[in-house]
Amino acid sequence: MAAFAAYTIIGLSLGGIFSLAALGIVLIYRTTGVLNFAHGAMGMFSTFIAWQVFYGWSHPFWPGWLSTLLAVIAGLVFAAAMGLFLEFAVFRWVRTREPVVKAVITIGVLLALQSAASLIWKNNQYHLPIYLAPQTATITISDVGVPVGRVGAVSWMLGSLVAAVAGILITPFINFDTTSLTLLIIDALAAALIGGLVSLPLTVLGGFILGLLETYPTIWIQSLGFPRLVALLVILAVLVVRNPRGFAVAAK
Amino acid sequence: MTSRLIFRVLMALVAFAVLARIPVGFDVGFKFDAGLAVIWAFALLSLVLLTGYVGQISLCQATFAGIGAYTAGMMSATFHVDYIVAVAAGVAAAFVLGLLVGLPALRLHGITLAIVTLGIALVFDRYVFQDHAFEWLTGGTGGWRVGQTSMFGLQMDSSKHLMGAYVVLLALFCVVALLMVNLHESGAGRRFRAIRDSELAAATMGVNLTRYKLLAFGMSAAIAGMGGAFYPLVAGSVSPQPFWLFTSLQFAAIAVLMGVRYVPAAALGGAFMAFVPDVLTRYGHGTLFGRPYEISYDWFQIAVGVLLIVQLITLPDGVWGDLRQRVLHMRSAVGGLGGRKVKVA
Secondary structure, three states, rough: OOHHHHHEEEEEEEEHHHHHHHHHHHHHHHHHHOOOOOHHHHHHHHHHHHHHHHHHOOOOOOOOHHHHHHHHHHHHHHHHHHHHHHHOOOHHOOOOOHHHHOOOOOOHEEEEEEEOOOOOHOOEEEEEOOOOOHHHHHHHHHHHOOOOOOOOOHHHHHHHHHHHHHHHHHOOOOEHHHHHHHHHHHHHHHHHHOOOOHHHHHHHHHHHHHHHOOOOOOOOOOOHHHHHHHHHHHHHHHHHHOHHHHHHHOOO | OHHHHHHHHHHHHHHHHHHHHHHOOOOOOOOOOOHHHHHHHHHHHHHHHHHHHHHOOOOHHHHHHHHHHHHHHHHHHHOOHHHHHHHHHHHHHHHHHHHHHHHHHHHOOHHHHHHHHHHHHHHHHHHOOOHHEEEEEHHHOOOOOOEEEEEEEEEEEOOOOOHHHHHHHHHHHHHHHHHHHHHHHHHHHHHHHHHHHHHHHHOOOOOOOOHHHHHHHHHHHHHHHHHHHOHHHHHHHOOHHHOOOHHHHHHHHHHHHHHOOHHHHHHHHHHHHHHHHHHHHHOOOOOOOOOOOOOOOHHHHHHHHHHHHHHHHOOOOHHHHHHHHHHHHHHHHOOOOOOOOOOOO
16 A cells, blocks of 8 residues: 555656646647647756756855756756747748648757757766755746746747756656657657647646556556556547547647 | 650669669678668658658658568568568568558547657557567567578578668669559549548548548558568668667658658658768768867767758758759750649649
8 A cells, every 4th residue: 555655656746747748838839839749858958958067067065955056047047048049040930831840840859959968968877866856846836827928939938948847857756868858758748638739727637647647557567668558548548539620729 | 644654664673773783882881771771761652652642640650660670570580481471471560550550540630640650659669669578579689680581482691692682672662662653643642642632622522531541551551661571681680779769750850851742752861861870970080170079870860850940941842842843943944855834742
């Protein structure tokens, strides 16, 4: 029973992170019509920036909280700058194109970011200490609560920020590398689909449900890939039950 | 239109004759790249059918190629069948998986289909190709080794007869590419294009959406699987790495980059995908202004991503589509050689 409770807590924490990442996707999709496949990659890159500041550049005499604070601030500032850059350099020029074309462009962003990260930080496994998590959580909530205008720049900046927060938050749970954080996109998309890519409350709920669904099977099955199967089945079930035409309405 | 058909057959024959000779003088590494180029070209060709003709998005083409590779590897390593039988089995397995993936596609399109196929690619990448439960298919962590085998009754050794495998692969590619070009104007091709332009309109005009969408997915997966099925023969073994999720994403990116509606663009993309990274890593190191530098595979993938973004903003029809349009433009401007009107789309 204690194990079950522990798994529930892990599942809910994972679910919270999934919902966060999914919120960023829904935010960008609703305001700009871009389904951002690079969301996980963007969060990954900002997370690695934070990691770099924390381990690479901070001075050993600094107190722990200062390094942590600087790392988180650096990650978030970078995330905001990257979001703005993508909006002005890329997505501003394709505003009138079909949603599918915009989605394919984000695949280009994903490939470029992922390889740039693996070039800089190699394919090693990294780990961040757990006390990074609670301090960032406060920043998170105020971010998500900001009412978002219809301005692409703002939503790209916020979306990128949310992705960075999700990336930084998940790192205490897993040994992360460049690909595993990029692939967070699948779980986030699954959660976003539960909300129909539109509804924020349903997206959050979907994230938590998905987190629990992906955690409980690992009580019995020791398999790295099995939770992914759960995510896929959730996506499929939701899509078959819901009316897919609803999604077309959301893409203005 | 028989004269056009003859022209196309001749073009395919010339292309085959030229391409089959090119790798002869080069070392084993480049011969392997040549084989790999055709394998990737098959996967890109499968996207020309699925995305270019029928307008369906798929981010799991590497999964189809991987199923072809693993099935062929299993048939060859466990049952010791003639390799061409193993290829047929790989194509059949990929076709069946394509039909299964096509089932959700009946209700979905556009972005949601992309999400689902991405999920499928991830499940195969992380679960099926790497889990103990599927060792009968994947041959465990080491994968299948295909050393000695035979094709058409002739002895084949993957290390010694790389050119033999390449020629068979290339011949098959030319045949499939020719069929694909002809499919474009056939009855089925017209129905495919009607689905691409508007599913609703196509259904109104009496196109059986269920049948043709499933057929498109099955055929596309079979084409990708046919290339993949040769992978164990060319590389000597199979592993999950070449067929992981990022290969699927690269297929989508390079197919769009080269021009997703044109068959020759698939061959161009395949060569691009196989040769450019190898040439970069082989010769791309040394010293520049006294500082040593090294170009790794990651630089290639960064370039693909950036090129894709730039191309989609500036040349929406892809590299091949743009080149073709310019050539046609020049011809109609000159007015000499037939002076055909520029036909876009």
